[in-house]
Amino acid sequence: MIEGYLGRESVTVDGEMTLHLSTDAPRFRLRFYRLGRELIPVGESGEYAGTRHTPPDHPDGLPGLASPADDWGWPPLTLPVPEDWQPGIHLVEFVECGPGRPGNPPLLGAEQLEGHAREFFVVRPRTPGSRSRILYKKSTFTRHAYNRSDRPGLDRAVSLYDHPVHRAGGDGEPRGHKVSLHRPGGVIDLAYWDAPFVAWLERHGYPVEYCTDLDLHEDPGLLSSYDLLLSVGHDEYWSADMRTHAERFVHDGGNIAFLSANACWWRVHPTDRNTAFVSDTDHHVGDEYPHLPATDQWWAPVPDGVGNPENALTGVSFRNGGMWPATEWPGDRPRVGYTVQHADHWIFEGTGLRDGSDGGTADRLGAGTPLIGYECDGAAFSYDESGIARATGEDGTPDSFLILGIHVLEPVHEDFHHFKWGHWNGPVREPSISSPRAATMGLYTAGGTVFTAGTTDWPVVCGLEQDPAVVRVTQNLLDRLRHRSPLPG
Missing domain, CATH: 2.60.40.1930 (Macroglobulin (MG2) domain)
Incomplete structure (x- = not known):
């Protein structure tokens, strides 16, 4: 041993x-x-x-x-x-x-x-x-x-x-x-x-x-040496200082790519000379489960949470996304991919993907692969008269957030112990948002550009090269955002 x-x-x-x-x-x-x-x-x-x-x-x-x-x-x-x-x-x-x-x-x-x-x-x-x-x-x-x-x-x-x-x-x-x-x-x-x-x-x-x-x-000055920050896979726990430094980086023209999901879901407080952290979550406290209020939930209003929705930074939130049960981790899942929107955007350059604007059926990015999940994030949205999903901003998502890919999830199970799609925090604790829960890929610009893949398994599908279009989108993303001042277009 x-x-x-x-x-x-x-x-x-x-x-x-x-x-x-x-x-x-x-x-x-x-x-x-x-x-x-x-x-x-x-x-x-x-x-x-x-x-x-x-x-x-x-x-x-x-x-x-x-x-x-x-x-x-x-x-x-x-x-x-x-x-x-x-x-x-x-x-x-x-x-x-x-x-x-x-x-x-x-x-x-x-x-x-x-x-x-x-x-x-x-x-x-x-x-x-x-x-x-x-x-x-x-x-x-x-x-x-x-x-x-x-x-x-x-x-x-x-x-x-x-x-x-x-x-x-x-x-x-x-x-x-x-x-x-x-x-x-x-x-x-x-x-x-x-x-x-x-x-x-x-x-x-x-x-x-x-x-x-x-x-x-x-280190508040760490990001000043870089043009692009990558968040990869499962990036659930963030301190307030981490978030402040990331937001300042974007404000100053830096770019972030969230090739991840469940991102910035809980706030943590480093303690013990930064060898431990504390986070008031909804996990067990004795026999109480879920433990509420979970005061380190980023999106929940004060005093029951932090009152600073994570999607103000990431563009998306786990409460508008979903997951598969941990007992099946990483779980069998539908291999449907993202319905493509705005296929003329630079993110899709060289993929050959279509968005249906030519009268045909929109293509699906990552179809045939387990791209969506095992956890995924989304933005509150509605469809316009042409059937395009647009972020409403009612959940804290920036107004300039552009939805480039979307996959609508089935309704969450009433018993959150057995949910398969959606997340119980959304429909149960935030009933005012009636938007369907959906895995959402997109970006916004506010000084720098922030891209979100909206799914934990983007780096797996890209890394194993399971889908040529996912690989090309990732290359387009890195080639554009590796420079602090994005090219026009």
């Missing part, structure tokens, strides 16, 4: 990284990889003495369960970050050594990326923007919210969703569910959403630099 976590998931070339490990092996080694078009080995350590450490008990006294809210406090191992490492997303593999241990197992390949006894981290250049004007933000707050701290042979099931810890607040800490960033858990979401898209970016010659949510939270 061996497991561990990073002291911080973002490090700088020629800086230091800190690891915290626990093992019942007498010794261990570390293997390092860089994730690009392939998983490339970049280094290996010598052997260190192994020691087993125990996690803190669950604060609610649940027998056999560790705490998702407390720093696990394992001793640190500090190592230099080699000067010759290329910036990017890296992986560290923990290798047990000693009698009866593998000692020298085969190197990991891209197909073995997911698993335990490993963690990922971001390596940043010493000078931001020196290698690329595109910044890829890895959604680390979301990763930690879902991290169950499991390991082989032991399902601890402790996260913001499984046996969460809700604290009343006080003494400088906000009220809400608390999650520590200092816990092990292995690699899951990185393998599903990020790895295919990172490989695609490198195959197609798009150099990017990387950061974590914490980097964007802490």
